Amino acid sequence: MQSKAFTQYQLTENPVLTPKEQRQLARQKRLAEQHEIDLLLKAQTQNLIDRQRFVLEADYLQGHQGQRISVNSGLNFVWIDSTKAILQVGNTTSLGYNGVGGITVEGSISRYELATKENKGMTSYHIQFSVNGTLGYYSVYLWIRENGQAEARITGIQAGSLTYIGEIVPLEKSKVFKAHSY
Numbered sequence: 001m002q003s004k005a006f007t008q009y010q011l012t013e014n015p016v017l018t019p020k021e022q023r024q025l026a027r028q029k030r031l032a033e034q035h036e037i038d039l040l041l042k043a044q045t046q047n048l049i050d051r052q053r054f055v056l057e058a059d060y061l062q063g064h065q066g067q068r069i070s071v072n073s074g075l076n077f078v079w080i081d082s083t084k085a086i087l088q089v090g091n092t093t094s095l096g097y098n099g100v101g102g103i104t105v106e107g108s109i110s111r112y113e114l115a116t117k118e119n120k121g122m123t124s125y126h127i128q129f130s131v132n133g134t135l136g137y138y139s140v141y142l143w144i145r146e147n148g149q150a151e152a153r154i155t156g157i158q159a160g161s162l163t164y165i166g167e168i169v170p171l172e173k174s175k176v177f178k179a180h181s182y
Contacts, residue, residue, distance in 0.1 A: 042123065042146040048168055049114065049125050049144065052082045055174040056142070056150050058164035061089065068165070075100050077176045078140065078152045078164055085109050085131045087138060087154060089162070090179060098179035106181040107133025122146060134181070144168060 017025065048054040057073035075090035085107060090100035098104040112129040127142040136156050144150040152164045 038147065041148055044170075045125075045144065045146055045148050045168065046123075048148075048170060049127070052080055052112075053171050054168045055079045055171060055176055056152050056164055056166055056168050057174065057176060058152075058166040060165040062163040062165060064159075064161045073166055074176050075102070075179075076164060077166075077174075078142070078154075079171070079174075079176065079178070080109070081171060083109050085129070085140070086178060086181070087131060087133075087140070088176075088179060090177075098181065100177070100179040102179070103135065104179045104181040105131065105133040105135045105138060107131040107138075 056078040058071055058076040058078075059073050060068050061071050061076060062068040072090070072092055075088065075092070077086070077088055079086035079088070086104065088098065088102065088104040090096065090098060090102035090104075092101070094101040096102045108131070110130045110132060113127070115126045117124050117126065123146040125142070125144040127140075127144070129140050131138045131140060139155045141153045141155075142150060143152075148167045148169075150166060150168050153161050154164070155161045
């Protein structure tokens with residue numbers, strides 16, 4: 001890999017670059033920009049997890065047998081605000097218990113545990129907690145990658161599970177619609 005000084009020399013002292021050198025220079029620039037973006041995402045993700053104030057906006061829901069469907073991220077989410085949580089499933093085509101074709105569970109968080117894992121220079125976060133709401137008791141297992149991509153598996157007292165797949169965003173920037181909860 002070429003040094004920054006050599007790259008600067010190429011730009012200032014030798015303005016005529018071969019096509020191959022131009023491609024290499026463009027690739028170096030793209031890699032440097034991507035590295036900066038990755039560092040910013042990692043810092044943002046770490047901050048959200050430390051504050052315990054974020055929303056996993058789901059792009060997909062997956063059943064316990066592996067079937068996956070694309071969903072509206074504004075209606076399907078796991079909302080965490082330090083001691084409170086909201087788990088919501090909804091769709092735009094029908095009405096449900098919550099008014100948006102699904103169910104909304106709102107409750108308090110208990111037994112919150114966070115584990116950080118490093119693997120090949122990548123950080124991942126594993127969060128486990130319970131939600132005690134009016135509609136039941138649920139266990140939540142969150143896996144969050146350093147770039148904000150996340151999965152949350154929800155289990156209740158009945159057999160089966162539901163997995164939310166998407167990304168985490170700050171509560172302040174979230175565009176979710178919380179429906180009626182009981």
